[in-house]
Amino acid sequence: MTPPKFSARAELDRLTRYNSGLTLDDVAARAKGHPIAKLGSNENPHPVSAAITTAMAEAIARPNIYPDPSARVLADEIARQTGAAAERVILGDGSEDLLNVLARAVLNPGDEVVTLFPSFPLHEDYATMMGATVTRIGLTPDRRIDMDALLAAAARPVRLTLIANPMNPAGLWLGPDELAALLAAQHPDSLLCLDEAYVEYAAGPDYASGAERLAGHDKPLLILRTFSKAYGLAGLRIGYGMSNSDDVIAAMNLVRTPFNTNAVAQAAALAAMTHTEDMARAVAATLAERARMEQALAALGLRVLPSKGNFLFVDCGQPSAGVADRLIDCGVIVKPWKQDGFETFLRVSVGLDWENDQFLEAMARIV
Numbered sequence: 001m002t003p004p005k006f007s008a009r010a011e012l013d014r015l016t017r018y019n020s021g022l023t024l025d026d027v028a029a030r031a032k033g034h035p036i037a038k039l040g041s042n043e044n045p046h047p048v049s050a051a052i053t054t055a056m057a058e059a060i061a062r063p064n065i066y067p068d069p070s071a072r073v074l075a076d077e078i079a080r081q082t083g084a085a086a087e088r089v090i091l092g093d094g095s096e097d098l099l100n101v102l103a104r105a106v107l108n109p110g111d112e113v114v115t116l117f118p119s120f121p122l123h124e125d126y127a128t129m130m131g132a133t134v135t136r137i138g139l140t141p142d143r144r145i146d147m148d149a150l151l152a153a154a155a156r157p158v159r160l161t162l163i164a165n166p167m168n169p170a171g172l173w174l175g176p177d178e179l180a181a182l183l184a185a186q187h188p189d190s191l192l193c194l195d196e197a198y199v200e201y202a203a204g205p206d207y208a209s210g211a212e213r214l215a216g217h218d219k220p221l222l223i224l225r226t227f228s229k230a231y232g233l234a235g236l237r238i239g240y241g242m243s244n245s246d247d248v249i250a251a252m253n254l255v256r257t258p259f260n261t262n263a264v265a266q267a268a269a270l271a272a273m274t275h276t277e278d279m280a281r282a283v284a285a286t287l288a289e290r291a292r293m294e295q296a297l298a299a300l301g302l303r304v305l306p307s308k309g310n311f312l313f314v315d316c317g318q319p320s321a322g323v324a325d326r327l328i329d330c331g332v333i334v335k336p337w338k339q340d341g342f343e344t345f346l347r348v349s350v351g352l353d354w355e356n357d358q359f360l361e362a363m364a365r366i367v
Contacts, residue, residue, distance in 0.1 A: 011131050018121060022333050034331025037355035041335070042168070042198075042311050044232035045351045046282035051275035052233075052268050059267035067263035074270045075240075081273060082211045084223075084242035088249050091261045095197055095226040095239030098252070100126050101260075102160075102222065102241075105251040106191060107132045111159035116145065118339045120168045120195070132159065138341075143305055145172050151185040154192070161186065164195040165210070166202050169337055169347040171307025176208035183210075186219045191248065193222040197239075200230035200283055202308035211242065220245040227265075229310060230283050231272040238265040286310050290350045296360045300367055311349045313337075316367060320346040323366055330362035 021040040028036065038045075071091040079086035092098035099122050107113070109131030115123045117136035124134045135158070137150045145167070154161045166173040174182065186192050194210040202209075210223045226239035238261050243249050272279065294312060297304050303315040316323045320336035324346055327334055332355075337345040348359060 009129075011129055014128050015125055018125065019335075019338075021335055022328075027328050027331070027333055030328050031331035032329065035354070035358070037332045037351055037358045039349040039351050039355060039359055040333040040347075041234070042229060042309065042347075042349045043234050044230060044279075044282055044286075044310070045355065046232060046278070046285065048232045048268075048272070049275050049278040052271045055267040055271035056264050059264045062263065065263070067259055067261060067266055069258050071261055071266050074266050074273075077270055077273050078240055078242070082214075082242060084211065084214055088243045088246065090241045090243075090249055090252050090256070091266075092239050092241065092256065093260050094228055094237040095195065095224045095241070096122050097237070097256075097260060098224055098239055098241050099123065099162075099195070101252050101256045102162075102193065103127055103130050103132075104255045106160060106248070108159070112156075114150075114153045114158050114161040114163075116150070116163045116167055116170075118167075118169055118337060118342045118345075120164055121339075123162050123164070123195070127160070127162075137163075139170065139172075143170075143172075143303075145174065145178070147178055147181070151181055154182055154190070155185045155187055157187045157189045160191050160193060162193045162195065164197065166198045166207075166308035168195075168197065168309065169311070169335075169345070170305050170313045171309045171311060172305060173202060173207055173308040175206050179208045179210065179213070183213055183217055183219075183221075188219050191220045191222060191245075193224065195224045197224070197226045197229055198309040199225060200279070201286060201310050204308075207308055214242060214244050217244055220248055222248055227269045227272060230279055231269070232279065232282065233265070233268055233272060236262075236265040236268055238269050286350045289353060289356050293348070293350060293356050293360065297363065300364060302363075302367065311347050313345055313347055315345050317344060318367075320344055323363075326366050327359070327362050330358065330365075332359045332362050334359070 075089040103126035107130040111132040113127040114135045117138045222243045224241045228234035305313045324336040335347045
């Protein structure tokens with residue numbers, strides 16, 4: 001029987017399915033007995049603390065009860081640690097869910113969204129889904145954020161300026177002066193959203209989080225964060241947003257699903273925020289390995305962009321899809337970048353030391 005035809009929304013014709021990366025099972029047959037180094041999804045490879053697994057076990061013992069739809073205990077803890085107002089904290093099924101919620105809450109057909117490029121694809125896809133147009137702010141010829149272009153775009157009455165800081169996949173970031181300039185340039189009729197998924201890896205005097213400016217900023221600002229990266233809860237899907245605008249949070253609450261964070265994820269996230277020793281050790285190990293990997297790749301003659309994330313953006317000097325495919329035979333998963341102008345780049349996550357060694361040894365043979 002021929003499957004029946006059905007026409008979806010016209011905007012979807014401009015989208016491609018999000019590339020979620022390869023799983024361990026996807027590459028097991030080709031790895032030829034190699035241990036598999038999964039370095040394609042920017043996960044935290046270190047184990048979580050016992051406090052988190054205990055909290056998860058206690059929460060899962062009550063599967064018949066709906067979770068708190070506002071995650072009030074967790075929101076209060078987020079507010080306590082960040083300085084945000086608890087009533088302006090919103091939880092989501094990962095921060096990428098909140099990107100979807102944001103698009104549905106604020107974007108109309110024909111609206112303009114400004115974002116950095118190369119980008120996290122969902123920054124563009126959800127805007128396109130809503131019929132908005134996307135303006136890309138690319139990198140300069142020496143592979144830096146084009147601040148002049150970003151400030152000029154943000155100063156216009158665009159509907160939404162949505163940027164990752166640090167950037168995914170490039171790893172680049174706004175310094176304190178650059179963030180201050182962006183906040184000052186922001187048009188008062190525009191919403192500025194800072195996606196800070198990798199903020200825990202970005203500490204240092206040359207980086208500033210938008211959370212530090214939230215309370216004193218006089219224009220609409222939204223900050224998104226996740227428990228998927230440094231906190232190691234990618235499998236549970238939970239993230240959060242913070243705003244200085246009651247209107248932004250109210251709009252997002254209207255369009256999100258009522259129970260968009262499950263009870264186990266809420267319990268794990270609360271335990272993660274209140275037992276941070278293991279997370280801090282994992283971040284420190286990642287930063288040390290990131291520096292080692294950057295030096296080793298540079299020694300191979302490869303250009304590596306500076307990074308404040310738990311990943312590196314590497315110019316292979318040849319199509320990265322082919323490099324990534326050959327790495328699979330060595331038991332290594334990375335993410336070749338396919339956006340226009342960056343087809344020779346791959347993004348590699350910083351894993352455990354043995355995973356990073358396996359990647360570096362394979363790259364030395366391939367390139």
